[in-house]
Amino acid sequence: xxxxxxxxxxxxxxxxxxxxxxxxxxxxxxxxxxxxxxxxxxxxxxxxxxxxxxxxxxxxxxxxxxxxxxxxxxxxxxxxxxxxxxxxxxxxxxxxxxxxxxxxxxxxxxxxxxxxxxxxxxxxxxxxxxxxxxxxxxxxxxxxxxxxxxxxxxxxxxxxxxxxxxxxxxxx
Amino acid sequence: xxxxxxxxxxxxxxxxxxxxxxxxxxxxxxxxxxxxxxxxxxxxxxxxxxxxxxxxxxxxxxxxxxxxxxxxxxxxxxxxxxxxxxxxxxxxxxxxxxxxxxxxxxxxxxxxxxxxxxxxxxxxxxxxxxxxxxxxxxxxxxxxxxxxxxxxxxxxxxxxxxxxxxxxxxxxxxxxxxxxxxxxxxxxxxxxxxxxxxxxxxxxxxxxxxxxxxxxxxxxxxxxxxxxxxxxxxxxxxxxxxxxxxxxxxxxxxxxxxxxxxxxxxxxxxxxxxxxxxxxxxxxxxxxxxxxxxx
Numbered sequence: 001x002x003x004x005x006x007x008x009x010x011x012x013x014x015x016x017x018x019x020x021x022x023x024x025x026x027x028x029x030x031x032x033x034x035x036x037x038x039x040x041x042x043x044x045x046x047x048x049x050x051x052x053x054x055x056x057x058x059x060x061x062x063x064x065x066x067x068x069x070x071x072x073x074x075x076x077x078x079x080x081x082x083x084x085x086x087x088x089x090x091x092x093x094x095x096x097x098x099x100x101x102x103x104x105x106x107x108x109x110x111x112x113x114x115x116x117x118x119x120x121x122x123x124x125x126x127x128x129x130x131x132x133x134x135x136x137x138x139x140x141x142x143x144x145x146x147x148x149x150x151x152x153x154x155x156x157x158x159x160x161x162x163x164x165x166x167x168x169x170x171x172x
Numbered sequence: 173x174x175x176x177x178x179x180x181x182x183x184x185x186x187x188x189x190x191x192x193x194x195x196x197x198x199x200x201x202x203x204x205x206x207x208x209x210x211x212x213x214x215x216x217x218x219x220x221x222x223x224x225x226x227x228x229x230x231x232x233x234x235x236x237x238x239x240x241x242x243x244x245x246x247x248x249x250x251x252x253x254x255x256x257x258x259x260x261x262x263x264x265x266x267x268x269x270x271x272x273x274x275x276x277x278x279x280x281x282x283x284x285x286x287x288x289x290x291x292x293x294x295x296x297x298x299x300x301x302x303x304x305x306x307x308x309x310x311x312x313x314x315x316x317x318x319x320x321x322x323x324x325x326x327x328x329x330x331x332x333x334x335x336x337x338x339x340x341x342x343x344x345x346x347x348x349x350x351x352x353x354x355x356x357x358x359x360x361x362x363x364x365x366x367x368x369x370x371x372x373x374x375x376x377x378x379x380x381x382x383x384x385x386x387x388x389x390x391x392x393x394x395x396x397x398x399x400x401x402x403x404x405x406x407x408x409x410x411x412x413x414x415x416x417x418x419x420x421x422x423x424x425x426x427x428x429x430x431x432x433x434x435x436x437x438x439x440x441x442x443x444x445x446x447x448x449x450x451x452x453x454x455x456x457x458x459x460x461x462x463x464x465x466x467x
Contacts, residue, residue: 006239013236022228028375028465031234032361035242035378042246060362067366105224124225129188144179144188148214151182151221158224 008049009038012126016057019125022109023061033060051131054122058135108158116150123147176200176207181214237376237400244398245378252381356383356394369393372409372446372466380404387414405450405457407464415445437461 013034020030037056046052109117115136122132133140176184176197183189184197201208359382364371369391373379377397385392392410399405408415415438436449437457448461 009239009242010236014234017234022225027234031376032379035237035245038242039246039249039378042242043250063362064365067362101227105227108224109228120221120225123186124222129183129186144183144186147186148179148182151217154224155217155220 005038005041005045005049008041008053012050012053013038015125016053019054019121020057020061022121023058024064029064033057033064036060051127051134054125054127054131055135058118058122104161105158108154108161111157112150112153116146116153119143119146120150120154175204176210178210178214181207181211182218185211185215185218237378241378241398241400244402245380248380248398356385358382359384359393364393370409370466371395372407372464373397374405374407374460374463375465385410385414387411392418399450399452401452403450403452405448405452405460407461408447408449409466410445412440412443412445415447418447 016034016037017027017030020033021027024030024033034057037053037060040056041049041053044052109120112120115138118136119132119138122135127135129140129143132138132143136143138146180189180193180197184194187194189197201211359367359369361371361379361382364382364384369384371382371393373395374397377399380396380398382396383394385394387410389411392408392414394406394408396404396406408418434449434451435454435457436447437454438445438447439461440446446461446464446466448457448464450457452460
């Protein structure tokens with residue numbers, strides 16, 4: 001049983017961090033939270049650990065967002081601006097361009113409704129339709145509809161935002 | 173003839189349909205050019221979404237810490253839980269009704285904050301909590317680490333039941349070395365942040381516990397974290413006067429064991445002070461101190 005959880009940990013930790021990162025936008029914090037999720041899983045021994053892990057991760061992220069709102073930092077969260085540069089090898093020009101690309105996707109994602117965004121991120125994190133339905137409370141049949149809408153809106157928003165900075169795109 | 177609704181094409185491409193449904197769709201696609209075109213469009217949309225989202229990765233490679241580290245953290249948590257429960261039982265038997273009252277009070281405090289995981293659990297088809305988990309006695313056990321821990325000194329203001337305090341000091345005491353200059357209480361990260369407290373910590377290290385001591389003009393916060401080697405370091409942040417007054421060697425004697433001897437490092441920023449102690453070489457502490465985040 002412990003081995004099952006360890007296997008899940010090895011195969012899912014990165015997905016959980018990515019999932020959390022797109023909610024808290026702080027990699028260190030996302031990693032802290034992801035670890036917390038798995039430590040809790042050891043105590044709870046959930047029967048469906050994969051779905052459980054993402055459910056708890058979503059919850060921790062939600063608590064974090066609430067706390068952030070109370071700290072009146074919600075403006076940065078809601079406008080998602082400015083983007084914190086992801087740590088890496090800082091290569092000045094590349095980094096600036098990468099930041100701009102990131103910022104655009106970030107803003108496009110922020111334009112979705114919370115439910116659409118949640119379903120899209122859960123799908124992207126590798127959850128199945130039944131798992132997404134269970135976690136969000138949507139009917140199984142509504143998951144496809146929601147995903148269809150979320151994908152269309154994300155791409156449309158991104159295209160519109162990119163068109164807004166045509167000058168930048170012209171020389172790249 | 174009926175064309176395939178787009179959400180079904182999404183589900184089909186996401187492989188979320190039963191084999192029978194998929195076969196039905198494939199047979200329709202075989203002779204319907206319009207639906208094939210729609211499918212290709214949705215496939216492109218789907219790929220585009222995945223590509224966009226993949227740029228939103230964390231930016232650097234995420235490496236999962238060794239599983240053993242999590243297991244240690246889990247065990248450390250269960251151990252504290254167990255000793256706290258033993259302490260509570262002992263205290264209750266010693267001081268009778270007073271002790272029970274104290275325990276009940278702690279239990280109420282602890283349960284006032286719902287476990288973060290509860291709503292999600294309710295929404296998932298994971299097994300309902302076992303009946304035992306709903307019994308108060310078990311609740312005390314599982315929620316106990318979040319109950320306030322009190323370490324008192326002789327100088328602490330007189331409180332209603334000194335017998336309870338004595339029991340608390342001996343058996344519910346915070347880890348050895350917490351200075352007896354005031355009351356320390358345990359906090360969860362979420363609650364501490366919500367309360368607007370500074371939680372000093374080294375990113376990426378498992379947090380064992382967070383303790384808070386009310387002080388003026390603001391609280392002193394102590395965070396225990398475990399290094400990969402198993403050693404525990406404690407980071408304390410607060411008003412410089414209070415932090416510098418803490419007995420460093422006492423604060424450092426967190427974990428049993430001989431070498432290396434406890435050391436400490438600190439940095440002062442205006443009227444605030446950040447102090448780190450642990451049984452690790454002083455230069456390691458200084459390096460760790462540089463990595464401490466305080467937001």
